[in-house]
Amino acid sequence: MIRWILIFLVVALIAAVLGFGGIAAGAASIAKIIFYIFLVLLAISVIMHFVRKT
Structure with missing residues (x-):
């Protein structure tokens, strides 16, 4: 997904x-x-981190 962000950043620039x-x-x-x-x-990732921790 970060690759797509970089692609769209280059397109925007x-x-x-x-x-x-x-x-x-x-x-x-x-x-x-x-x-x-x-x-x-x-x-979602932060919530799942706290849910799994307890």
Whole structure:
């Protein structure tokens, strides 16, 4: 998954260099979705860590 984040980061940086147009907006929206997915996975991981510990 980190590989996908790096790919989308590179796409977003290239789009920013070329101008903030449709490509940059698309890459930014994909990056936001991936960010929220990772937040949910982090929360689940922390909860599971505390549940297994007790």
